[in-house]
Amino acid sequence: MTHIAIIGSGPAGCYLADHLLRLIPDAAIDVIEQLPVPFGLIRYGVAPDHQSTKAVARVFDRALGRERVSFFGNVSVGRDVSFDELMSLYDAVVLATGAQRDRKLGIPGEEMPGVIGSGAFVGWYNGHPDKLPPDVANVRSAVVIGNGNVAIDVARILAKSTQELAGSDLSSEVQDWLSAQPLERIHIIGRRGAADARFTDHELAELGGLQRARPVVDVADLSGESAVVKTLRNFAESPARDTPVEIHFHFHLAPFAFLGEEKLEAVEFRTGTTGDRVDIPAQLAVTCIGYEALACCSLVPVNGCFANEGGKVGERLYAVGWAKRGPSGTIPTNRVEAQQVAQRMAEEIADGNRAGGARLRELLLERGVRWVDYTGWRRIDAAELAQASADRCRVKLGTTAEMLQAARGGSGST
Ligand code: NAP
Numbered sequence: 001m002t003h004i005a006i007i008g009s010g011p012a013g014c015y016l017a018d019h020l021l022r023l024i025p026d027a028a029i030d031v032i033e034q035l036p037v038p039f040g041l042i043r044y045g046v047a048p049d050h051q052s053t054k055a056v057a058r059v060f061d062r063a064l065g066r067e068r069v070s071f072f073g074n075v076s077v078g079r080d081v082s083f084d085e086l087m088s089l090y091d092a093v094v095l096a097t098g099a100q101r102d103r104k105l106g107i108p109g110e111e112m113p114g115v116i117g118s119g120a121f122v123g124w125y126n127g128h129p130d131k132l133p134p135d136v137a138n139v140r141s142a143v144v145i146g147n148g149n150v151a152i153d154v155a156r157i158l159a160k161s162t163q164e165l166a167g168s169d170l171s172s173e174v175q176d177w178l179s180a181q182p183l184e185r186i187h188i189i190g191r192r193g194a195a196d197a198r199f200t201d202h203e204l205a206e207l208g209g210l211q212r213a214r215p216v217v218d219v220a221d222l223s224g225e226s227a228v229v230k231t232l233r234n235f236a237e238s239p240a241r242d243t244p245v246e247i248h249f250h251f252h253l254a255p256f257a258f259l260g261e262e263k264l265e266a267v268e269f270r271t272g273t274t275g276d277r278v279d280i281p282a283q284l285a286v287t288c289i290g291y292e293a294l295a296c297c298s299l300v301p302v303n304g305c306f307a308n309e310g311g312k313v314g315e316r317l318y319a320v321g322w323a324k325r326g327p328s329g330t331i332p333t334n335r336v337e338a339q340q341v342a343q344r345m346a347e348e349i350a351d352g353n354r355a356g357g358a359r360l361r362e363l364l365l366e367r368g369v370r371w372v373d374y375t376g377w378r379r380i381d382a383a384e385l386a387q388a389s390a391d392r393c394r395v396k397l398g399t400t401a402e403m404l405q406a407a408r409g410g411s412g413s414t
Contacts, residue, residue, distance in 0.1 A: 001028045002349060003356030005090040007077050007296065009033040010040020012321020012334045013096030014060035017069055019342035024349075029069045030090070030357045034076040035129070036372040036403040037380055038064060040098055042331070043396075044128045047153040048168040049160065051393060056331060061381075064374055070357050072364075073372030074404065080369045081360065083297035089359050092316045092349045094341075095299070095306055099291035099322040103304070105145070108257040110287075114264025118150045118288040125157055125174045127396040129403070133173075136263065139181040139283045143267045145255055146288035147190035147197035152204060154286050155186050159213035159245050166391040171398065186213070186247045187280055191254040191272065194232055195224025200330075204231050208238070213245035221251050253278055258285060291327040311341035318345060376407030 002024055006013045009031045017029050037043060039057050046053045064071050077083055086093050102117025104110060113135040123131035142158055144151045157165075162179055190197055197204075207215050208231070217236040222229055232249060252272035259266045259279065267285050269278045292304040299306060299313075305326045306319045313319050320341050321334050329337075364371055372380070380397060383406040387395035397403045 001026050002351045003090045003354050004029045004092045005086050006031045006094045006096050008096035009038035010098050011042055011331050014063050015335045015338035016320050016342055018063040019339045023342050023346040028356055032072045032075050036074040044123050044126045048126055048170040049165055071374045075371045078297050089355050091352045091354055092345055095296055095319040095323045096321050097296055097323045099293045099327045101292045101294055103290045103292055105255055105287055107255055112258050112260055112264050114283055115258050115285045118286055119291055121286050127171050127398055129400050133177055136284050139183055141185045141282045142284040143187045143280055143282040144286050145189050149203045151188055151288035152199055154288055155188050155247055158186055159210055161212040164211055169394040183245055189250045189253050193251050194222050194229050195226045197228050199228050201227040201231055204228055207247055208235055213247050214241045214243045216246045216248045293323050372407040380406045
């Protein structure tokens with residue numbers, strides 16, 4: 001058999017497993033994941049009110065459940081098994097580790113309570129076991145820095161009413177935090193013009209249909225032509241509705257400093273045209289400016305991702321997804337890319353008579369590592385779905401301990 005290890009079970013890793021199964025008939029594929037649960041950004045990145053996007057998890061679930069695929073959840077490369085060990089056990093190793101760290105602005109005040117990166121914020125509202133709630137209360141004004149789709153997601157989750165979040169898998173703790181904020185204004189801020197914004201029109205237009213909030217755009221701020229500019233112009237020209245929350249769009253404002261004594265009080269910007277100072281009062285600032293890959297043992301990313309040529313990082317070593325190309329593209333981008341990398345792997349790798357997953361299992365047992373296999377994941381999934389209610393499609397288990405307990409057939413609540 002050709003033994004392949006994929007590190008990471010997000011969309012890129014799962015699409016790759018699916019393609020490799022088709023292209024390499026004797027492939028045995030082990031998907032290694034540091035969390036007890038699979039699907040990475042589908043579970044912890046895609047917004048909880050976008051369940052139709054999350055539904056692609058069903059495709060990935062089928063791939064993980066196939067006979068020639070094994071899931072090793074709760075196994076951290078570097079802690080439980082080394083990268084070098086994986087290289088010796090497998091004919092090929094793939095980095096599908098994503099871009100797990102928030103990029104930093106590198107301006108004063110960024111570590112202040114009230115300032116949070118989008119990875120931490122989105123992970124928290126998606127129930128990631130390692131992400132903490134924002135260290136802030138009484139948010140009347142929130143600043144969202146960046147003009148990409150993550151900024152739109154963050155603004156929308158902040159803006160929606162409890163009723164509008166019905167049907168999502170948002171936890172009751174997150175809902176309580178959101179409901180407790182006396183939010184009046186959300187400011188979405190781009191350093192360039194409206195025509196340069198990276199929003200997709202569909203995501204932007206959704207903000208025009210919210211019940212609790214309405215977009216506010218100054219038509220004088222709009223220049224250039226694009227689908228996004230057209231939608232922003234529609235926002236500007238729509239009759240004003242009386243809503244508790246306003247979502248203000250600002251362009252040509254570059255972040256300069258986060259201001260406050262002990263916690264955030266305002267964000268200081270400089271205009272792109274004149275360099276004038278503009279302060280926007282805020283108790284919460286979410287920076288939505290992209291992500292970077294983390295090192296994997298001795299492998300260190302350069303400029304946010306792993307240096308590669310068409311997905312090839314080195315001999316028998318490949319990368320897919322954000323680990324390969326940086327944090328860009330939508331979920332289907334990963335399907336196309338995974339097919340190309342799988343094709344290349346099918347041409348390049350051969351059965352090297354390596355031990356593969358059989359030896360990995362032995363190593364993990366010797367080291368007392370309790371991994372979660374596919375059956376264990378199905379138990380976690382069933383436990384979460386069993387707790388669904390009239391207004392929640394799933395209640396995610398919030399801690400690793402709860403997930404491990406559910407994986408072993410316990411209730412999941414500790
Ligand atoms: P993004 O689309 O690359 O947007 C990042 C934004 O941050 C840009 O507006 C960028 O401005 C700005 N930025 C970067 N550095 C900055 C700095 N130092 N100061 C001020 N602004 C700065 O990234 P993203 O929103 O994180 O999304 C990541 C990927 O996931 C994208 O491909 C996105 O489309 C995708 N995604 C898709 C969906 C969906 O389809 N529903 C949802 C979420 C995410 P410049 O343009 O000037 O560099």
